[in-house]
Amino acid sequence: MKIKHLLIGSAMILGLATSAQARELTLGTQDNEATPVYKGAAEFAQKLKEVSGGEFTVKLFPSATLGDFKAMVQQVQAGELDMVITGYPDMSYTIPELKLIGAPYVVSDYQQLKEIISGPWGQKMAGKFNEKGMQVLDVWYYGTRQTTANKPVNSIDDMKGLRLRTPNVPFLIAYAEAVGATPAPVAFPEVYLALQTNQVDAQENPLTTIDAMKFYEVQSSVALTNHFVASSSVMIGKELWDSLSDQEKDWVNAAIAAGGKLNNELIQKGEAELLDAFKAKGLTVTEPDLAPFRAAMQSYYDTLEEEFGKGAIAEVTAE
Numbered sequence: 001m002k003i004k005h006l007l008i009g010s011a012m013i014l015g016l017a018t019s020a021q022a023r024e025l026t027l028g029t030q031d032n033e034a035t036p037v038y039k040g041a042a043e044f045a046q047k048l049k050e051v052s053g054g055e056f057t058v059k060l061f062p063s064a065t066l067g068d069f070k071a072m073v074q075q076v077q078a079g080e081l082d083m084v085i086t087g088y089p090d091m092s093y094t095i096p097e098l099k100l101i102g103a104p105y106v107v108s109d110y111q112q113l114k115e116i117i118s119g120p121w122g123q124k125m126a127g128k129f130n131e132k133g134m135q136v137l138d139v140w141y142y143g144t145r146q147t148t149a150n151k152p153v154n155s156i157d158d159m160k161g162l163r164l165r166t167p168n169v170p171f172l173i174a175y176a177e178a179v180g181a182t183p184a185p186v187a188f189p190e191v192y193l194a195l196q197t198n199q200v201d202a203q204e205n206p207l208t209t210i211d212a213m214k215f216y217e218v219q220s221s222v223a224l225t226n227h228f229v230a231s232s233s234v235m236i237g238k239e240l241w242d243s244l245s246d247q248e249k250d251w252v253n254a255a256i257a258a259g260g261k262l263n264n265e266l267i268q269k270g271e272a273e274l275l276d277a278f279k280a281k282g283l284t285v286t287e288p289d290l291a292p293f294r295a296a297m298q299s300y301y302d303t304l305e306e307e308f309g310k311g312a313i314a315e316v317t318a319e
Contacts, residue, residue: 143206
């Protein structure tokens with residue numbers, strides 16, 4: 001009987017020790033529950049719990065409930081939030097060189113983006129993220145940004161005078177200015193209302209975001225401007241990352257890969273299907289000649305090379 005009691009007591013102690021080791025990671029994103037990014041994050045949370053045997057769980061904070069991406073990045077740097085998902089080049093506000101990869105039409109597709117990030121230039125940027133207290137775990141596809149408006153955009157001339165909502169990031173503001181529109185930075189959660197009330201005439205986002213945020217309800221056309229290959233960087237605090245064991249890092253990386261796979265599949269499937277869906281909803285879909293759009297960006301490229309040195313853009317895309 002005493003042995004049985006000892007065994008039960010040992011099991012209880014072991015159970016308490018295991019429970020005490022369980023760690024809840026917190027992850028914030030501006031994206032809402034309808035988006036592939038959120039679904040990828042949820043898949044990451046589920047997979048991490050599974051591969052870690054319950055030692056790690058994840059609490060998600062979607063829809064900018066913790067603030068915009070800059071606020072969440074600051075929280076991660078301060079150790080108040082464990083992880084954040086936000087645009088990779090959007091981090092140019094703290095790592096200026098990222099403006100180079102964010103410059104419209106520099107990157108042609110997601111595959112090229114992944115190759116750049118895993119190559120010499122991307123590894124140099126990884127070191128700069130570390131200096132800012134961040135560890136980039138992965139970069140997920142967010143879709144290729146297109147332009148919606150309250151009128152058809154058949155050519156670059158139709159962009160002139162449009163009040164175009166952009167995020168408050170330099171390269172997308174530069175896109176608006178270069179093509180003749182007036183950039184109007186509006187917080188992401190407020191874009192629908194801004195379009196609905198004609199505060200702005202147009203906006204630019206990936207097709208899946210246009211769908212998830214229901215921008216098609218307050219815009220009449222979609223122009224395939226293909227001006228920017230958007231991505232979501234999944235980041236964790238560097239101090240936290242360094243504190244994890246190799247096994248724990250393997251768990252996190254495996255779970256991130258699972259989340260990224262789902263996110264990428266949903267976005268690629270959505271991009272293939274959404275144009276027909278938008279047409280069915282009554283939107284006009286146009287494919288303007290993009291040569292004038294690319295040519296219009298040259299002055300911005302020149303400005304970047306004045307800042308970062310001649311050949312800086314070529315260095316980004318060099319293999």
